[in-house]
Amino acid sequence: MNITLQVWRQAKPSSPGGFKTYLVEDVSPDMSFLEMLDVLNERLVLQGEEPITFESDCREGICGACGVMINGLPHGPQLGTATCQLHMRKFSDGDTITVEPWRAAAFPVVKDLMVDRSAFDRIIEAGGYISVNTGSPPDANEIPVPKPVADTAFDAAACIGCGACVAACPNGAANLFTAAKVAHLNLLPQGQPERWDRVVAMVDTMEEFFGSCTNHGECEKACPKSISIDFIALLNHDYVKAKFKNRRLVAQQG
Amino acid sequence: MPIELDPKVPAGPLEDKWDEHKFSIRLVNPANKRKYRIIVVGTGLAGASAAASFGELGYNVDVFTYHDSPRRAHSIAAQGGINAAKNYQNDGDSVFRLFYDTIKGGDYRSREANVYRLAQVSLNIIDQAVAQGVPFAREYGGLLDNRSFGGAQVSRTFYARGQTGQQLLLGAYQALMRQVHAGTVTLHTRKEMLDLVTKDGRAVGIIVRDLTTGEITSHSAHAVVLATGGYANVYYLSTNAMNCNATAIWRAHKKGAAFANPCFTQIHPTCIPQSDEFQSKLTLMSESLRNDGRIWVPKNPGDDRPPNEIPEDERDYYLERMYPAFGNLVPRDVASRAAKRMVDSGHGVGPRHNGVYLDFADAIARLGKHVIEERYGNLFEMYERITDENPYEVPMRIYPAPHYTMGGLWVDYNLMTTIPGLFAIGEANFSDHGANRLGASALMQGLADGYFVLPYTIGDYLADYLNTDPVPTDDPAFTEARNAVEDQIARFLQSRGTRTVDHYHRELGRILWDYCGMSRSAEGLQKALSEIPALYEEFKTDVRVLGENETVNQSLEKAGRVDDFFQLGLLMCIDALQREESCGAHFREEYQTPEGEALRRDDEFSYVSAWEWTGAEPVLHREPLTFEFVTPTTRSYK
Ligand SMILES: Cc1cc2nc3c(=O)[nH]c(=O)nc-3n(C[C@H](O)[C@H](O)[C@H](O)COP(=O)(O)OP(=O)(O)OC[C@H]3O[C@@H](n4cnc5c(N)ncnc54)[C@H](O)[C@@H]3O)c2cc1C
Numbered sequence: 102m103n104i105t106l107q108v109w110r111q112a113k114p115s116s117p118g119g120f121k122t123y124l125v126e127d128v129s130p131d132m133s134f135l136e137m138l139d140v141l142n143e144r145l146v147l148q149g150e151e152p153i154t155f156e157s158d159c160r161e162g163i164c165g166a167c168g169v170m171i172n173g174l175p176h177g178p179q180l181g182t183a184t185c186q187l188h189m190r191k192f193s194d195g196d197t198i199t200v201e202p203w204r205a206a207a208f209p210v211v212k213d214l215m216v217d218r219s220a221f222d223r224i225i226e227a228g229g230y231i232s233v234n235t236g237s238p239p240d241a242n243e244i245p246v247p248k249p250v251a252d253t254a255f256d257a258a259a260c261i262g263c264g265a266c267v268a269a270c271p272n273g274a275a276n277l278f279t280a281a282k283v284a285h286l287n288l289l290p291q292g293q294p295e296r297w298d299r300v301v302a303m304v305d306t307m308e309e310f311f312g313s314c315t316n317h318g319e320c321e322k323a324c325p326k327s328i329s330i331d332f333i334a335l336l337n338h339d340y341v342k343a344k345f346k347n348r349r350l351v352a353q354q355g
Numbered sequence: 356m357p358i359e360l361d362p363k364v365p366a367g368p369l370e371d372k373w374d375e376h377k378f379s380i381r382l383v384n385p386a387n388k389r390k391y392r393i394i395v396v397g398t399g400l401a402g403a404s405a406a407a408s409f410g411e412l413g414y415n416v417d418v419f420t421y422h423d424s425p426r427r428a429h430s431i432a433a434q435g436g437i438n439a440a441k442n443y444q445n446d447g448d449s450v451f452r453l454f455y456d457t458i459k460g461g462d463y464r465s466r467e468a469n470v471y472r473l474a475q476v477s478l479n480i481i482d483q484a485v486a487q488g489v490p491f492a493r494e495y496g497g498l499l500d501n502r503s504f505g506g507a508q509v510s511r512t513f514y515a516r517g518q519t520g521q522q523l524l525l526g527a528y529q530a531l532m533r534q535v536h537a538g539t540v541t542l543h544t545r546k547e548m549l550d551l552v553t554k555d556g557r558a559v560g561i562i563v564r565d566l567t568t569g570e571i572t573s574h575s576a577h578a579v580v581l582a583t584g585g586y587a588n589v590y591y592l593s594t595n596a597m598n599c600n601a602t603a604i605w606r607a608h609k610k611g612a613a614f615a616n617p618c619f620t621q622i623h624p625t626c627i628p629q630s631d632e633f634q635s636k637l638t639l640m641s642e643s644l645r646n647d648g649r650i651w652v653p654k655n656p657g658d659d660r661p662p663n664e665i666p667e668d669e670r671d672y673y674l675e676r677m678y679p680a681f682g683n684l685v686p687r688d689v690a691s692r693a694a695k696r697m698v699d700s701g702h703g704v705g706p707r708h709n710g711v712y713l714d715f716a717d718a719i720a721r722l723g724k725h726v727i728e729e730r731y732g733n734l735f736e737m738y739e740r741i742t743d744e745n746p747y748e749v750p751m752r753i754y755p756a757p758h759y760t761m762g763g764l765w766v767d768y769n770l771m772t773t774i775p776g777l778f779a780i781g782e783a784n785f786s787d788h789g790a791n792r793l794g795a796s797a798l799m800q801g802l803a804d805g806y807f808v809l810p811y812t813i814g815d816y817l818a819d820y821l822n823t824d825p826v827p828t829d830d831p832a833f834t835e836a837r838n839a840v841e842d843q844i845a846r847f848l849q850s851r852g853t854r855t856v857d858h859y860h861r862e863l864g865r866i867l868w869d870y871c872g873m874s875r876s877a878e879g880l881q882k883a884l885s886e887i888p889a890l891y892e893e894f895k896t897d898v899r900v901l902g903e904n905e906t907v908n909q910s911l912e913k914a915g916r917v918d919d920f921f922q923l924g925l926l927m928c929i930d931a932l933q934r935e936e937s938c939g940a941h942f943r944e945e946y947q948t949p950e951g952e953a954l955r956r957d958d959e960f961s962y963v964s965a966w967e968w969t970g971a972e973p974v975l976h977r978e979p980l981t982f983e984f985v986t987p988t989t990r991s992y993k
């Protein structure tokens with residue numbers, strides 16, 4: 102196959118950036134999308150042009166390092182698939198493909214297709230954990246968890262933190278990411294003691310960096326793990342309830 | 356300083372060693388912990404769990420990773436599960452059995468005391484992970500589910516769908532972020548350690564490059580912990596993540612840390628075969644597939660008919676034929692070598708004749724498609740995504756691939772390397788797996804080291820340095836190390852040769868795979884030992900790295916890593932050559948039984964090889980292995 106790529110090139114965070122066109126010849130349909138970029142990069146180096154910077158690591162759809170906009174869609178056309186799992190057989194000979202970095206105010210471009218997603222770490226840091234020191238827990242089977250609860254918590258915990266949800270959202274909101282972590286922990290018995298403080302801390306931190314959710318639902322379609330927006334409903338429910346509880350506590354103390 | 360190998364194994368009965376040791380080593384009292392600074396490099400299971408635990412104890416911790424977030428460490432990709440001797444299934448498991456299986460699986464090339472401790476603390480790991488909210492698989496009654504894995508005769512593997520590593524790492528990452536929030540841990544992301552700094556023979560800090568700005572900085576501490584993972588990417592194609600590398604441990608080796616058993620590299624039997632020249636990595640298909648899949652090749656070499664047209668009597672179910680007792684469930688090294696023999700003798704399948712079949716037709720007929728789908732649905736989907744073939748209808752094609760490295764920095768019972776103050780944990784150390792690691796025990800070891808061993812043992816070292824300040828970063832020891840790092844970067848950027856970094860990495864990988872891969876011979880190793888230096892010389896003058904130091908430069912990052920791979924690759928071959936026996940994953944063609952099985956030579960080779968860097972010929976030191984509690988036998992899976 103021969104493919105024409107229009108790739109966003111940007112030397113550093115402060116430079117303007119723009120699209121550059123490359124023709125990639127002899128692409129095998131069995132190659133992954135990122136292998137196609139690898140091949141292009143090797144050719145660029147031999148021609149004396151700096152290779153395109155993009156992130157990837159596991160190339161199995163689990164680490165969340167990869168992720169670019171492919172023809173305007175986060176991770177490209179295949180549903181439930183991260184960029185690294187997309188194969189060239191999903192494209193046709195002669196196609197022109199546009200490749201851009203995530204576009205979101207909270208994810209500034211570092212170089213070419215690489216962005217800074219550290220705002221996600223700030224949300225987790227605010228409360229995305231269960232406070233248990235090493236060495237203190239009871240025997241694992243002393244905390245039975247009903248299977249359906251464990252399964253639903255798992256569905257939320259499957260998030261890989263890639264940022265596609267934010268890139269897909271017209272408002273640049275991170276509600277699906279935050280909701281996935283809140284749901285994972287707030288559904289489990291182990292997560293109950295900190296349930297209300299957790300949701301408030303995480304949502305408030307999220308709002309420092311990201312836009313607001315207006316229920317477009319684009320995030321769910323873009324998610325390589327197909328995480329359901331139902332978890333956003335749980336997030337909102339817990340947040341409202343936590344705020345209410347806190348007000349009541351303040352009133353009692355006051 | 357000459358290297359001295361003192362394993363510091365405590366005396367006494369096996370069951371009491373760890374307790375006695377914990378009691379006899381020195382502690383740092385709680386109020387004094389904040390006076391210490393510890394550097395942890397790596398945020399995989401080992402690094403994240405150690406850093407979080409240090410933070411909870413009150414130490415000041417600086418943690419470094421080249422990833423943009425701690426959560427991306429390669430541990431995230433582990434699929435199958437984690438072992439623990441909980442005996443929840445009431446099937447006769449015990450700490451001793453897990454210990455025994457691990458020692459035997461490692462073909463009697465690991466330290467009894469360490470392995471026993473690993474089995475002991477395996478119990479605590481599961482408790483810890485569950486309390487953190489790790490969503491392990493559960494039974495309908497709400498209790499934890501287990502499965503048997505990698506040929507174990509008991510069900511002791513805990514799992515979280517096919518994403519056990521992900522869920523365990525997220526647990527450790529979240530514990531780490533809690534300490535970042537508490538201010539005990541300072542997180543340094545997109546920072547690559549490029550050298551270890553030593554002074555008066557002790558580890559005192561590290562030199563780091565910021566991967567976005569190119570800035571080189573110095574960091575000092577009372578102790579340095581390397582949790583930087585394994586080096587299977589030395590082969591270029593492996594199941595490891597693209598960025599896994601040996602730089603941190605290799606550069607520590609060059610500063611005086613002995614490197615142990617470098618040639619013990621594990622080749623995993625069930626990976627998707629390479630499809631073209633440009634392939635960037637190989638994908639693992641979980642070992643659990645061997646529970647229901649049958650492995651076969653056509654009896655006639657070069658039989659290119661589609662698999663479903665090859666009649667039963669023209670198929671060779673070679674594992675079932677050669678190992679009737681274990682069949683398709685023989686350990687990894689045995690299964691891998693058998694597949695290689697089939698492909699080498701012309702029985703390989705697929706367009707490149709580089710695989711063997713893993714066939715589910717019988718299992719589907721026996722159990723129904725829905726059962727197979729329930730068990731392996733996500734794996735089948737992954738396979739189809741990559742190969743465009745539907746494994747419910749045509750057999751999968753699989754072939755072995757480099758996967759895990761048992762070798763690594765030599766450590767004593769306290770997990771300290773031969774450099775005082777430098778510790779190594781997780782896959783980065785030479786570990787408890789001897790010459791072959793059993794499935795689901797790397798996650799166990801990483802978390803054991805990080806949560807339950809090092810937080811105790813590091814105190815014994817630190818106790819000597821109470822009320823001393825870390826060496827200031829303007830000390831000549833730091834300046835010298837920094838200059839060396841800057842020089843290397845400048846050299847790469849100036850060389851402007853004609854070939855890419857990946858070209859050299861691929862070529863190096865090919866040599867190692869051919870001569871120091873699944874089977875090795877003196878002749879082949881000698882060949883590698885003459886080819887690698889020649890290629891390395893070419894690399895040094897002819898590699899082309901474009902761009903600058905001051906912005907992200909992935910070729911520059913990789914050039915440094917490949918440079919280290921060249922040196923490590925050489926040491927692997929030297930180590931493989933001196934070990935004139937076959938054990939575990941190390942198969943020397945000259946040493947096999949008449950049936951073609953590994954022939955161990957305990958009289959001469961029951962030792963850990965620990966190499967000292969000299970700049971010229973490396974020097975071999977031997978740590979003898981003695982077996983007080985189990986008797987080495989020949990592994991038999993017939
Ligand atoms: C596909 C696959 C599946 C697996 N499945 C299983 C399984 O089911 N069960 C099991 O027990 N084991 C499994 N393993 C093995 C297991 O995953 C690893 O051995 C283990 O996760 C290693 O953990 P670690 O903490 O030692 O290192 P890693 O997780 O590799 O972490 C290394 C860390 O070090 C950092 N780092 C490295 N070098 C530097 C440097 N120079 N400067 C700064 N930072 C650095 C990295 O950024 C990273 O944070 C699997 C392995 C693979 C490849």
Ligand code: FES
Binds near residue numbers: 156165166183184
């Ligand atoms: S590279 Fe890891 S998810 Fe794509």
